[in-house]
Amino acid sequence: MALSATRVEYRIALCHSDRGVDVSQTVVLGRHPSETAIHLTLRALTWCLLYEERLSFGPGLSERDAADLWTHDLTGRLSTWIECGNADSEKLKKVVQHNRDAGVHVVFGAVRAREEFLEGVARWDGQLPKGWERVSLWTIDPELVTALAGREDRRQRWAVTVVGDHMYIDADGAALSGEVKRG
Numbered sequence: 573m574a575l576s577a578t579r580v581e582y583r584i585a586l587c588h589s590d591r592g593v594d595v596s597q598t599v600v601l602g603r604h605p606s607e608t609a610i611h612l613t614l615r616a617l618t619w620c621l622l623y624e625e626r627l628s629f630g631p632g633l634s635e636r637d638a639a640d641l642w643t644h645d646l647t648g649r650l651s652t653w654i655e656c657g658n659a660d661s662e663k664l665k666k667v668v669q670h671n672r673d674a675g676v677h678v679v680f681g682a683v684r685a686r687e688e689f690l691e692g693v694a695r696w697d698g699q700l701p702k703g704w705e706r707v708s709l710w711t712i713d714p715e716l717v718t719a720l721a722g723r724e725d726r727r728q729r730w731a732v733t734v735v736g737d738h739m740y741i742d743a744d745g746a747a748l749s750g751e752v753k754r755g
Contacts, residue, residue: 576605577603582601584596584616584731602629608721612721613721615640618641618677621752627641628642629641639667650671652674652676657685659678668704669701679711681712689709712750715750716748723744730742
């Protein structure tokens with residue numbers, strides 16, 4: 573018997589002041605039975621951090637070779653690939669090699685996950701693939717991710733403000749904030 577995804581709805585009012593983004597949107601995610609609350613929350617936070625027109629969620633954990641989030645241009649060509657959490661350096665290497673015009677982001681919600689990713693990259697002995705400069709690494713404050721992941725409601729209302737290297741979130745009346753590190 574196949575297990576089905578749980579529907580989680582976020583009503584997000586996003587203001588990303590540095591990028592001039594001001595959008596209110598209901599974002600619906602399917603949580604795969606094997607997906608942790610941390611990973612689900614990190615996907616929602618990543619949507620806020622890297623929001624752009626046509627940004628959508630990939631098929632999730634059910635399709636290992638797909639992105640967590642991505643954008644495609646009007647012709648269907650991949651323009652942005654985003655991985656959340658424990659990213660596989662070999663998978664990202666292939667993404668960069670086969671999508672020469674796509675921007676690639678990896679967003680971590682734990683320092684250890686970032687370190688493990690960089691250890692995988694270090695095993696390449698300095699042989700970075702052509703286009704690797706398009707890869708951006710981000711780390712969202714693990715305490716912020718954990719606090720939001722602890723909220724089990726299937727419907728949540730977030731007011732998210734991103735200013736500089738900080739995210740401020742009002743999650744159903746609870747005020748939370750955390751740092752976002754790039755690089």
